[in-house]
Amino acid sequence: MHPAALSLDNLTVCYDRHPAVHHLSGAFAGGSLTAIVGPNGAGKSTLLKAIMGLLPATTGRIDHAALARSDIAYLPQQAQIDRQFPITVLDVVLLGHWQRIGALRAVTAELRAKAVAALAAVELNDFQRRPIRSLSAGQFQRVLFARMLLQDARLILLDEPFTAIDARTTADLLDVVRAWHAEQRTVIAVLHDLEQVRAHFPETLLMARSGIAWGRTAQVLTPDNLRRARQMAEAWDESAPPCGVRP
Amino acid sequence: MSGWVDGLFAPFVEFSFMRRALVACLALGLGCGPVGVLLTLRRMSLMGDALSHAVLPGAAIGFLIAGFSLTAMSLGGFAAGLTVALLAGLVTRFTGQREDASFAAFYLISLALGVLIVSSRGSSVDLLHVLFGTILAVDDASLLLVASIASLTLLTLALIYRPLIVECFDPGFLRSVQARGTAYHLMFLVLVVLNLVAGFQALGTLMAVGLMMLPAAAARFWAQEVWSMAAVAAGIAVLSGYIGLLLSYHHDLPSGPAIILTAGMAYLLSIVLGHRDGLIVRFLPRKHLQT
Numbered sequence: 001m002h003p004a005a006l007s008l009d010n011l012t013v014c015y016d017r018h019p020a021v022h023h024l025s026g027a028f029a030g031g032s033l034t035a036i037v038g039p040n041g042a043g044k045s046t047l048l049k050a051i052m053g054l055l056p057a058t059t060g061r062i063d064h065a066a067l068a069r070s071d072i073a074y075l076p077q078q079a080q081i082d083r084q085f086p087i088t089v090l091d092v093v094l095l096g097h098w099q100r101i102g103a104l105r106a107v108t109a110e111l112r113a114k115a116v117a118a119l120a121a122v123e124l125n126d127f128q129r130r131p132i133r134s135l136s137a138g139q140f141q142r143v144l145f146a147r148m149l150l151q152d153a154r155l156i157l158l159d160e161p162f163t164a165i166d167a168r169t170t171a172d173l174l175d176v177v178r179a180w181h182a183e184q185r186t187v188i189a190v191l192h193d194l195e196q197v198r199a200h201f202p203e204t205l206l207m208a209r210s211g212i213a214w215g216r217t218a219q220v221l222t223p224d225n226l227r228r229a230r231q232m233a234e235a236w237d238e239s240a241p242p243c244g245v246r247p
Numbered sequence: 248m249s250g251w252v253d254g255l256f257a258p259f260v261e262f263s264f265m266r267r268a269l270v271a272c273l274a275l276g277l278g279c280g281p282v283g284v285l286l287t288l289r290r291m292s293l294m295g296d297a298l299s300h301a302v303l304p305g306a307a308i309g310f311l312i313a314g315f316s317l318t319a320m321s322l323g324g325f326a327a328g329l330t331v332a333l334l335a336g337l338v339t340r341f342t343g344q345r346e347d348a349s350f351a352a353f354y355l356i357s358l359a360l361g362v363l364i365v366s367s368r369g370s371s372v373d374l375l376h377v378l379f380g381t382i383l384a385v386d387d388a389s390l391l392l393v394a395s396i397a398s399l400t401l402l403t404l405a406l407i408y409r410p411l412i413v414e415c416f417d418p419g420f421l422r423s424v425q426a427r428g429t430a431y432h433l434m435f436l437v438l439v440v441l442n443l444v445a446g447f448q449a450l451g452t453l454m455a456v457g458l459m460m461l462p463a464a465a466a467r468f469w470a471q472e473v474w475s476m477a478a479v480a481a482g483i484a485v486l487s488g489y490i491g492l493l494l495s496y497h498h499d500l501p502s503g504p505a506i507i508l509t510a511g512m513a514y515l516l517s518i519v520l521g522h523r524d525g526l527i528v529r530f531l532p533r534k535h536l537q538t
Binding site: 101 | 288406407409410412413415416417418419420422423424425467470471472473476
């Protein structure tokens with residue numbers, strides 16, 4: 001087994017003292033392809049945000065091993081992206097070169113060619129000059145995948161990447177995910193479609209705030225585990241007592 | 248015919264105050280146009296308005312201390328505008344208050360304070376000067392100030408252009424690839440205040456924001472990328488200055504309102520004629536293309 005790319009040690013992340021991720025421990029192996037599944041409110045997106053450093057850990061810690069910020073690419077669930085913004089598809093994709101161009105360096109012909117190739121890889125040839133406001137949701141998701149292709153990250157975090165995306169686009173983008181896996185990149189995706197997870201994701205973390213099961217997908221997605229995940233209390237109990245688990 | 252053409256140039260050839268006013272408009276337009284475009288893209292159009300009012304008490308205090316000195320009034324205006332911008336920004340970040348509400352609260356306090364200071368000490372004529380500006384009385388010092396602010400604006404925008412746009416279009420992405428974009432936002436707010444101070448010399452605190460917002464609002468009907476929008480906005484602003492000055496000269500109108508009304512006309516024409524979403528394009532569509 002590859003050494004862990006990312007490990008969680010007794011991680012708890014809270015909103016106003018109410019835990020969304022609760023005493024979660026485990027590791028994502030380097031080069032693994034893991035699905036995170038669980039009911040709504042199970043803390044899946046919160047976990048990704050905590051890994052990105054967008055939310056602080058209340059207790060426990062996240063060990064990024066040797067990963068720097070530039071080694072991580074993140075596709076948030078409801079990106080706060082202004083889809084009406086006057087910018088072209090190519091300019092959005094070129095942002096994937098941020099680690100090479102930063103705020104001031106020029107976009108060379110070589111970088112531009114790579115961006116065009118990335119657009120071709122998600123089957124958006126001839127879209128370079130199109131303003132993003134003219135794209136459908138699926139086309140725009142392809143653009144964001146093209147941008148991630150250029151980021152050349154070793155750890156890729158995808159938060160519900162195929163929600164509201166049609167079957168053909170999903171299949172194409174899953175091909176991209178599989179290619180990342182083949183290149184030994186670590187990919188973690190929050191998903192809801194269990195059939196899709198069983199078909200394409202070797203590893204699964206099933207969580208309901210706490211971890212329910214984590215390992216080979218076939219052993220994680222058992223009826224018994226899924227039932228336990230569903231039983232998670234949805235409610236936000238205002239008078240919940242302090243947690244008794246020792247940190 | 249030659250009289251008509253003469254009318255376009257003669258005022259500027261003949262009178263140095265008209266030449267100064269024209270140069271001031273040129274500089275103002277170059278700075279305000281791009282800043283206005285970015286303000287509209289950040290959905291902060293009304294924040295510009297709020298900040299322009301916020302400049303007043305600072306200008307008034309400068310006026311009290313040094314009389315009708317543009318330097319003192321500009322410094323005061325800059326300090327007051329920046330204070331309001333920072334206070335509003337801080338309240339937004341550290342409480343649940345929304346940015347527009349906290350801007351509105353602080354600018355109203357600031358505006359009332361400004362009117363109070365001017366009216367308690369000065370005459371109503373002074374107040375009119377501050378509120379409506381005196382572009383025909385721009386002297387060398389203030390011309391230099393306006394030109395410096397325009398240059399500084401364009402240089403700064405060139406330096407922070409990429410992160411500023413990413414921060415505006417996809418703030419989550421900027422946060423995921425580098426530290427927060429707050430520094431760029433603050434630098435941009437400083438530019439807004441600086442340009443309002445430049446504008447208030449010429450057009451007064453009430454109308455300074457007009458040369459910022461009207462050309463920017465018009466530009467979206469003509470361009471679909473930020474750089475081209477900024478270029479169109481700067482062009483409209485400069486032309487509005489020129490045409491407004493001519494109108495005010497030939498028809499004996501106050502110059503500030505003439506300039507802003509010209510920019511307003513440019514906006515109305517753009518709504519109708521603009522080839523991006525303009526009314527004509529919308530209601531007289533050309534035949535659609537094959538798929």
